[in-house]
Amino acid sequence: MRQIRELLDSISTGIVALDANLQIVALNAAGQALLETSEARCIGQHAGSLILHSADWLQRLRHALSNNTPQASRGVSLVLVSGQEVRVDIIITPILDGEGPFRLVVELTAVDRLLKISRDESAQHAQETSRAIIRGLAHEIKNPLGGVRGAAQLLAKELPNAALAEYTDVIIREADRLRDLVDRLLGPNRQLDVQPLNIHEIMEHVRNLITAESGNQVVITRDYDPSLPEFPCDRAQLIQAVLNIMRNALQAAAPNLDQCEIILRSRSQRQFTVGAKLHRLVCRIDIIDNGPGIPADLMPAVFAPMVTGRADGTGLGLSIAQSIIYLHGGALECDSRPGETRFTFYLPMDTRDA
Ligand SMILES: Nc1ncnc2c1ncn2[C@@H]1O[C@H](COP(=O)(O)OP(=O)(O)OP(=O)(O)O)[C@@H](O)[C@H]1O
Numbered sequence: 025m026r027q028i029r030e031l032l033d034s035i036s037t038g039i040v041a042l043d044a045n046l047q048i049v050a051l052n053a054a055g056q057a058l059l060e061t062s063e064a065r066c067i068g069q070h071a072g073s074l075i076l077h078s079a080d081w082l083q084r085l086r087h088a089l090s091n092n093t094p095q096a097s098r099g100v101s102l103v104l105v106s107g108q109e110v111r112v113d114i115i116i117t118p119i120l121d122g123e124g125p126f127r128l129v130v131e132l133t134a135v136d137r138l139l140k141i142s143r144d145e146s147a148q149h150a151q152e153t154s155r156a157i158i159r160g161l162a163h164e165i166k167n168p169l170g171g172v173r174g175a176a177q178l179l180a181k182e183l184p185n186a187a188l189a190e191y192t193d194v195i196i197r198e199a200d201r202l203r204d205l206v207d208r209l210l211g212p213n214r215q216l217d218v219q220p221l222n223i224h225e226i227m228e229h230v231r232n233l234i235t236a237e238s239g240n241q242v243v244i245t246r247d248y249d250p251s252l253p254e255f256p257c258d259r260a261q262l263i264q265a266v267l268n269i270m271r272n273a274l275q276a277a278a279p280n281l282d283q284c285e286i287i288l289r290s291r292s293q294r295q296f297t298v299g300a301k302l303h304r305l306v307c308r309i310d311i312i313d314n315g316p317g318i319p320a321d322l323m324p325a326v327f328a329p330m331v332t333g334r335a336d337g338t339g340l341g342l343s344i345a346q347s348i349i350y351l352h353g354g355a356l357e358c359d360s361r362p363g364e365t366r367f368t369f370y371l372p373m374d375t376r377d378a
């Protein structure tokens with residue numbers, strides 16, 4: 025029986041098994057993730073309790089049961105108990121002469137999830153292309169820049185009049201500024217230094233930094249899943265990524281920092297696909313703020329380098345955060361409307377996957 029359970033849980037399609045009264049007899053791990061519930065909570069419950077507005081769903085089940093014929097429907101929209109809507113392909117198969125209590129097996133495949141996967145892949149591809157261009161450009165800028173700076177330093181030593189040093193100082197200062205910019209454009213340049221870490225320690229560290237930066241004005245609510253295990257990640261880099269995301273929320277809320285609220289949420293998710301890879305266990309982090317939202321015209325390219333909505337922004341914060349999450353084998357997503365901007369990242373927790 026345990027082997028069958030393991031088999032069920034290793035399937036990436038959501039499986040719901042129902043008895044003749046449409047009561048839930050089994051729900052595999054992918055089904056639990058998709059329907060945002062646990063098996064313990066729904067065993068013995070009626071299938072209608074899984075979703076809201078369940079008339080249509082129940083009709084499909086009853087139809088398959090009474091006709092004893094398999095049924096397939098594509099792109100069906102289900103509203104979960106949480107209010108979240110998912111689009112799924114559904115296959116319902118009646119079991120005629122089984123010995124067990126199963127009378128119906130329902131297979132659920134999230135359609136949105138598949139679209140998201142292809143989006144993730146193209147986002148990653150676009151990011152790699154722009155990185156390659158930036159690397160080439162950075163090389164072309166940094167070499168002559170070193171020469172300009174060195175020459176200005178030599179010139180400063182030879183100046184007949186000390187007052188002229190003001191000009192060489194400008195050259196040196198601006199050359200340094202440009203070099204820093206190019207370095208930031210290049211993003212994280214070192215290999216990840218991974219160690220098993222508690223993600224909440226990282227989140228708490230950034231929470232303290234942001235609280236201090238806001239002069240104690242912003243309200244940060246924590247909704248952590250304490251059962252998350254340690255998993256391998258690069259502490260300094262992840263701090264940088266989370267800091268970039270949270271600092272944006274702060275900057276978007278300014279000057280009304282006292283009205284700024286940020287929610288930090290952590291969850292574990294089973295059988296989850298990041299990029300094109302299916303992971304047994306991933307850590308999901310949401311960073312949600314109640315600010316004005318990302319301007320609609322920025323949204324399609326918000327992760328691209330040098331895209332900014334701020335007069336003094338360099339537009340690198342999110343691009344760097346995205347690179348760091350990618351280096352961890354994860355994915356970063358964003359969803360924004362006025363009053364709620366949500367950044368979600370997924371990090372594989374399975375050591376074998378990392
Ligand atoms: N939480 C948020 N709320 C509203 N707008 C946001 C939020 N996060 C990002 N943005 C918008 O996205 C833009 C890009 O963000 P990003 O962090 O990449 O660059 P930046 O903040 O402009 O500059 P940098 O981070 O390099 O200093 C921001 O300028 C801002 O307009």
Ligand SMILES: [Mg+2]
Nearest residue numbers: 268272341342
């Ligand atoms: Mg930023």
